[in-house]
Structures are given as structure tokens and as C-alpha cells.
Amino acid sequence: MVPKISVKNLNMAYDKYMVMRNLSFDVQQGEIFLIIGQSGCGKSTLLKYLLGLRRVNHQKIFYDGRDINSVINVPSFYGEKIGVLYQGGALWSSMTLAENVALPLETYTPLGREEIEEIVTLKLSLVGLKGFENFYPSQISGGMQKRAGLARAIALDPEILFFDEPSAGLDSVSAKRLDDLILELKESLGITVVIVTHDLASIFAIGTRAIYLDVESKTITAMGTPHELLMSSNDKNVIAFLSRGTKIAQG
Amino acid sequence: MTGIAELKLENENIAIISIAGTWNIYENHPHAEEFIDTILSKPSLQKVDLKFVDLKSWDCVLINFLIHILNACESKNLTVNIDNIPTGIRRLIELSKSSPVRNISSTSRKKPTILEFIGSVGLLIFLSLRTFLDFMEKLWVGIISFIGGKVKIRSQEFAVVLQEVGVKALPIVFLISFLVGLIIAFVSILQLSQFGANIYVANLVGISMMREMGCIMTGIIMSGRTGAAFAATIGTMVVNDEVDALQTAGFSTINFLVLPRVIALTLMMPLLYIFSAFIGIFGGLCAAMFTTDLTVVRYCTQTANAVHLNDFFVGIIKSCFFGFLVAATGCQKGLQCKRSAEDVGLTTTTAVVTSIVAIIIMDAIFAIVFSLFGI
């Protein structure tokens, strides 16, 4: 089967500063794929490359077997195929929460106003923000902004969801709720999910496969299920990164 | 008590550094350089012993001191006896050493030669011109597809911008234009009254407001007011990832952010210009009423005779261009903002300065072109 996303020998750099080199991995349909690694190793940067926000050579990143440079020019690619939750939510600050969620629906679907309103309310209630439709992003807390960002990301039920540190800044109950929601989306809609995360609890709870980006060798040093990484990796950095989570993993 | 450190040579090969007293950032304390100089000046030295005799309290200055000493010894391959270092201090030193170093090719800090300087300035101008032209290309594609009906802009956003650059700008445009008209009139009357030619103040004020001052003043006001606001708003959106979010939601930043602003200002600027020109003439009229014996009717007929329709069209055309220029510059600088709050401020300033300079240059070009065609 053609992988949903495929990365081949990708090098990432800011001007002359090489962040990571020779990254190769595949993300399969319906996976919850984790990108883990120490702070500053280049996870957010990798996400930017995957999203087409940084220019990349041909034959490096593929979506459903097609080169990213050819798919990002298809207008519906961003709207319908992928949804993104940014580290800080990145809500459009001149619009209310409802307008934020409604905008993709208005643009890409032929739905009527009433139906759009209903879907907006539905999406907001999925992330626990029912009743906040007419609030502006500046009027709600950071964690709430993030959840509203998620509601916007799933507005069109995209095929692939990207998350940059979804649980950072959330309390453990909200984080658990978010994990459940991600699992639910994956199981019921078959969505593929790519998550950048530090959160060990959710790594072991929801991750189907993970890659570890190593700061020192500047490449991927481990790949597999979270438990495989913890149990059978012989890289001491990987073990150190994950071993704070042993108790959670076994418990 | 302040921090104390003493270096004693036990023999040819061994030096002892004893450390005592209170080492903190508020008190005086010795600096590592003196000790390092002494250590390095003794080639026969093989070992350095650290002793802590009467250490009362310490903080980061002591750690910094010790790290310098340890590094110097390491570079000279001296053995250091660190057993005596109190555990807390040792742990912090180890912690500071375990931080991974980002080994980026260190950019040389040497002063650039004059040729390098000229080259880098040239490159900078070339690159910023290229990004501006790139932006312009995309903007024109956007404008053409808007005119062709292929692109729609959000009506709410457009209405808000329209109000912001139109009605809300009227008070300041009124104030400035009135005063400019007044000033031109006062200065002219002083000169003209010497020849008893007071009536020509109407010509001077009318023509200068219609042809030049009306559109230049609105251009400058709008670049300080609206161009700056565009740059700051869009810059903040870049900082908060909102622009990335637009892109990954499939919206073109040009169509979504830039087009409504550029179209709104290009449409509103001529209206502001007309307003400004008439208010300026009114200002001149007020000045003339105060200082001369001209009547309102005479002043107005004189103005009507002096100002021709082509002066008015010149003003309209110029103000359209200025509006486009101010909005495009503001948006382009905003989109170029890097990801920090500081950069938003910088971006805003650059946007204002660039658009004011551009307005003046444009105006000079217009003046030449119009005089060539005799308009």
C-alpha cells in the first residue's frame, strides 16, 4: 500500500545551519505517528517541511505517492486533506471562535448557513467549548485557544491531522480528553495523525509508531512503536528520553 | 566579608588556590584572569589543588570563577584536584558542562573591508528589491483575478478596513489639511502684500493643495496611520503562526490579507484627497479673511479660475498610486516580519519610512512626467 506520507532523505536547514539530515520515514494510513525528541532538535521544523511551509526539493516528501511540490498547488490539498493544530493555537484573532471554525466550511463546502452553524457548534462541543462561539481568541485562555484551534483543524474532517505539542499547556484532565478525542477520530473516521510531542503519557497511550530525532547525530536514531523504542533500542538518548515514562507505560 | 582567593605555589609543580569568604554577585570578588595568567606563566606547573577553607556562602560568581580556572587548566593539560570542591558546586559545574553545544560555523567578526561593505549593501538592496517585485507580481495576479471575478474577498474584513482607512481617518486629515492650507496662505500673503497682489493667494493655495499638498499630505498621514497599522497587524499574525495557519487552511495570504487592504486604501485615498484639498482651500480662505480685505466670493471665484480640471485629475491619479503604494508596502513588510515582538516594531517603522520615501520619489517622477506632457 502506498504510504500516506513518505519522506526520503530529507535534509533540513536554516540558511547554513543544518538542523537534521537524511530523514527517511513513512506514515501509513490510519496511524498515530509521533515525532519525538529533545527540545530544540527540530520537530517543529520537520512539521513545517511536511506542511509545505518551507521550500523543499523535489522527490523528498510525498503525499499518497505524489510529490509535495505538485500537491500543495492543488487548492483543496490544504483545505480538505490536512488539518493543523499549531503550538499556540494560531486562531485568527480578528474573528470569533465560531467564525474561525466556520471559515473553512464556508470556503470549501456548499453547505447553507444554518448547517454550518450547527457543525460549528458540534465541533466546538467536541473540544469542550460549547457556548464560547461568540468569544474572540483574546477573551479565552491559552489552553482554550488550543482546543479551539483543534476544532478548526477538524472542521472539514481532513484525512491527515498534524499536531504541534497538543498537550503542552493543558491540565492532565484536558490532555486526557484530547488523547481520547484523537483516538476517537482515528478509529471512527480513519484519520491519519502526526503528532509532535513531549508528553510521555500520551506517547504511550495513543502512539502507534514513533521516530526519535537525535540532537547529537542530527538524524533519526530510533523508529518503532513506543514500547519497542523503550524496550529494545540500544540508543542511550532514546532510553533517557522515554524512561521517565516507564512507570506510566507499565501502569 | 567579600570573596577571597589566594594562589600559593607549594613547589615547582603544584599550585594551591584557596577560596574563602562570601562569593556572591553583590560583593567584590577576585577575577579568574589574574590566576590564569599566573598559572599559565609557570611552565613547570603540573598540578593545581583547589582548597575551600572558610567558604561562607556562594552563588554563580564562584561557579563561573571555577569554570574559568578548570577550563584553563584543561587546556594546559594540568591535573586539577577537584575532590575538595563542595558537592553542590561540583554538581552545578558538571551540569553546566553537560549542556550540548550548538556548533555552528562561527561567523567571523572581523571588520568588513570597504569593498565587502559596498557588496553587502548592494546585495541587501538587490534582495529586498527582488522580494518586493516578487510580492508585487503575486499582488497583481491577485488583483487581476479579483477583477476577473475569480477571487472573492471577505466582505466583513473589507468593510472593517474600508471604515478604518476612510471615515476614521477624516478627523486627522481635516486637521492637517486645514493647517497646511492656512500656513501656505499666511506665507504667501506676507510676500504678495508687498506688491498689493493679495488676491493671488487663492491661486497659490488652490493649485498647491489640488496638485501637490492634498495628495502628499494624505499619503504621508495614511502611511503613518494605516500603513503602520497594516504592517503591525500582519506582523503580529506572522508571530502568532496565524499566517501559517491561513496557508495550511488553504487560503492565499495575498487574497485574504493583502487584497482587501490594498483595494480599500486605493479606493479611499482619492476620496481623502478630495476632502483634503477642499479643506486646505478652506484653510487658505480663513487665513485670507483674517489678514486681508478679500471677500469670500472673490476668493472663491479666484480659486475657481485658477484651478483647472487637469490639476484635479493629476491629484486623483497620484492619490490612487499613493494609496496602493502605502497599502502594498505595509502588507509586504508585515508579511516579512520574523518571529519576535521586537521585529513587529521594527517592521512597522520600516514600513512607514519606506512608504514615505516611496511617496516622495513617486511624486518627483510624476512631476517630471506631467511636465513632459504639459499637463
Ligand SMILES: Nc1ncnc2c1ncn2[C@@H]1O[C@H](COP(=O)(O)OP(=O)(O)OP(=O)(O)O)[C@@H](O)[C@H]1O
Ligand atoms: N527561524 C529560525 N532561524 C534559524 N534557526 C532556527 C529557526 N527556528 C528554529 N531554529 C533552530 O532550529 C532548531 C530546531 O528548532 P525547532 O523549533 O524545530 O525545535 P523543536 O524540536 O520544535 O523544539 P521544541 O520542542 O522546544 O519546540 C533549533 O536549534 C533552533 O535554534
Ligand SMILES: [Mg+2]
Ligand atoms: Mg517546537
